[in-house]
Amino acid sequence: MRRAGEGLPLLPAALGGLLVAFLLLPVLALLARGLGPAFWPTLHSPAVQDALRVSLLTTGCAVALTVVLVTPVAWALARFHFPGKAALETLLDLPIVLPPVVAGVGLLLVFGRQGWLGPPLELAGISVAFSPAAVVLAQLFVSAPFYLRAARAGFGAVDPDVEAAARTDGAGRWAVFRLITWPLALPFLLEGLILTWARALGEFGATILFAGSLPGKTRSITLAIYAALESDLGPALVLSAVMVVVAFALLLLVRMAAGLRQR
Amino acid sequence: MKRPLLLLGLLLAGSAQAANLTVFAAASLTDAFTELGRAFDARTGHRTTFQFAGSQVLRTQLEQGARADVYASANSAQFEPLVRAGLLNPGTLFVSNRLAIIAPQSSRAVTTLADLARPGVKLVIADRAVPAGDYTRRMLTAVEKAGTYGKDFSARVLKNVVSEEPNVRQVALKVGLGEADAAVVYQTDVTPALKAKVRLIALPTRFNQTASYPLGVVKGSANPQAAQAFVAFVLSAEGQTILRRWGFRPAPRPTP
Numbered sequence: 001m002r003r004a005g006e007g008l009p010l011l012p013a014a015l016g017g018l019l020v021a022f023l024l025l026p027v028l029a030l031l032a033r034g035l036g037p038a039f040w041p042t043l044h045s046p047a048v049q050d051a052l053r054v055s056l057l058t059t060g061c062a063v064a065l066t067v068v069l070v071t072p073v074a075w076a077l078a079r080f081h082f083p084g085k086a087a088l089e090t091l092l093d094l095p096i097v098l099p100p101v102v103a104g105v106g107l108l109l110v111f112g113r114q115g116w117l118g119p120p121l122e123l124a125g126i127s128v129a130f131s132p133a134a135v136v137l138a139q140l141f142v143s144a145p146f147y148l149r150a151a152r153a154g155f156g157a158v159d160p161d162v163e164a165a166a167r168t169d170g171a172g173r174w175a176v177f178r179l180i181t182w183p184l185a186l187p188f189l190l191e192g193l194i195l196t197w198a199r200a201l202g203e204f205g206a207t208i209l210f211a212g213s214l215p216g217k218t219r220s221i222t223l224a225i226y227a228a229l230e231s232d233l234g235p236a237l238v239l240s241a242v243m244v245v246v247a248f249a250l251l252l253l254v255r256m257a258a259g260l261r262q263r
Numbered sequence: 264m265k266r267p268l269l270l271l272g273l274l275l276a277g278s279a280q281a282a283n284l285t286v287f288a289a290a291s292l293t294d295a296f297t298e299l300g301r302a303f304d305a306r307t308g309h310r311t312t313f314q315f316a317g318s319q320v321l322r323t324q325l326e327q328g329a330r331a332d333v334y335a336s337a338n339s340a341q342f343e344p345l346v347r348a349g350l351l352n353p354g355t356l357f358v359s360n361r362l363a364i365i366a367p368q369s370s371r372a373v374t375t376l377a378d379l380a381r382p383g384v385k386l387v388i389a390d391r392a393v394p395a396g397d398y399t400r401r402m403l404t405a406v407e408k409a410g411t412y413g414k415d416f417s418a419r420v421l422k423n424v425v426s427e428e429p430n431v432r433q434v435a436l437k438v439g440l441g442e443a444d445a446a447v448v449y450q451t452d453v454t455p456a457l458k459a460k461v462r463l464i465a466l467p468t469r470f471n472q473t474a475s476y477p478l479g480v481v482k483g484s485a486n487p488q489a490a491q492a493f494v495a496f497v498l499s500a501e502g503q504t505i506l507r508r509w510g511f512r513p514a515p516r517p518t519p
Contacts, residue, residue, distance in 0.1 A: 215427070229320075
């Protein structure tokens with residue numbers, strides 16, 4: 001990356017070093033404290049296992065729901081123009097900047113017992129608040145926009161001429177999507193999906209407000225870290241180290257997906 | 264009550280300069296200490312800032328080097344370890360509190376103590392590390408020991424718990440919002456604001472637990488004099504009157 005004939009100027013290098021140290025030190029501290037000799041036994045303790053199970057299960061559902069609900073919307077937004085599109089797109093992006101606790105309050109006001117949809121749901125025998133379903137909804141709300149943005153860009157980047165060519169060769173709309181559009185957009189979709197999963201894994205504010213914190217049911221990794229900090233630091237440090245490793249691995253995957261895209 | 268007042272007078276005279284005080288206090292003290300802090304500031308010219316949270320959270324923060332001048336905890340279990348670690352001066356018990364079982368006006372699922380164990384009831388309590396959560400579990404054990412509601416009463420109640428919250432005010436909030444059928448909080452959490460939204464479920468005194476609140480000056484305090492003045496004000500007749508107004512009971516007599 002070095003430009004010919006010039007070294008890296010001193011000021012950016014010094015500031016860069018400072019920034020790297022600032023970002024690196026907390027991560028190193030988390031790993032050093034978390035990956036001690038107590039790592040394996042603590043990792044297998046019920047509190048940690050419960051949290052990992054809850055998180056994997058709920059984020060799995062949230063990601064699956066994201067794919068099913070968001071992919072068609074992203075495709076439609078990339079292909080069609082209609083009045084109010086800008087407003088709709090802004091609305092769909094809103095959760096990215098909305099504080100998660102605010103999202104939690106909103107979800108409670110809609111799906112809570114006293115909420116708009118609470119009583120009819122209750123009549124149907126469905127109770128959302130304080131259930132794993134509430135964790136999934138919280139994660140879906142805050143993380144789906146990340147996939148939407150990436151997928152929209154992905155579908156937008158597919159050359160319409162290629163699709164048109166396929167259509168003149170007699171392919172139907174679904175066949176074009178399945179054989180042309182989707183595979184071409186795949187690197188974008190993967191990148192968006194990984195970011196969505198990472199955001200869902202890290203969800204805290206909306207979850208604790210809307211789903212509560214019950215070990216083995218709604219206490220996800222981040223809630224377990226918060227709860228453990230109050231009594232026994234061990235599980236908190238182990239789970240924090242796990243989160244650091246997972247987050248790093250996920251971002252690495254995003255970079256690889258981005259690399260695929262550029263080819 | 265004469266002596267604390269005298270002490271207060273002496274201390275106030277000694278601290279002519281206004282100081283910025285940071286007080287870490289149990290979440291259940293939120294309303295009482297906010298009012299008490301205003302009265303203290305008006306009287307002394309100090310500026311008191313509060314951080315309210317579960318006592319266990321505040322304890323962890325103090326252990327990790329958080330700067331504060333005074334710490335008020337909802338139980339000794341989250342207070343004494345800090346004294347033993349040399350982070351806190353020995354404290355004084357300044358008020359006591361009792362538990363209350365509350366249910367939202369909107370739900371009739373719980374009307375008696377026995378209903379807590381009924382299948383399908385949704386309960387919210389504090390996490391076991393939170394003082395209120397600890398007292399709650401002790402209360403359930405006491406009820407179970409009495410045998411009135413069956414042998415595994417405690418286990419059946421805990422099975423109905425849908426959330427273990429990080430502090431007692433969050434527990435009260437969930438019932439205030441009508442999201443849970445019942446919750447266990449402190450009597451003082453049933454503030455005028457909450458009273459309109461909840462019903463109290465009778466809890467016989469013999470099962471209730473006395474929560475005793477210790478208060479002390481943090482060793483690393485930058486304003487030890489002002490911090491001591493705050494402690495004295497809490498113990499003074501005026502401070503105790505404010506605390507009583509928010510439903511707190513006098514501190515248990517110190518054991519010799």
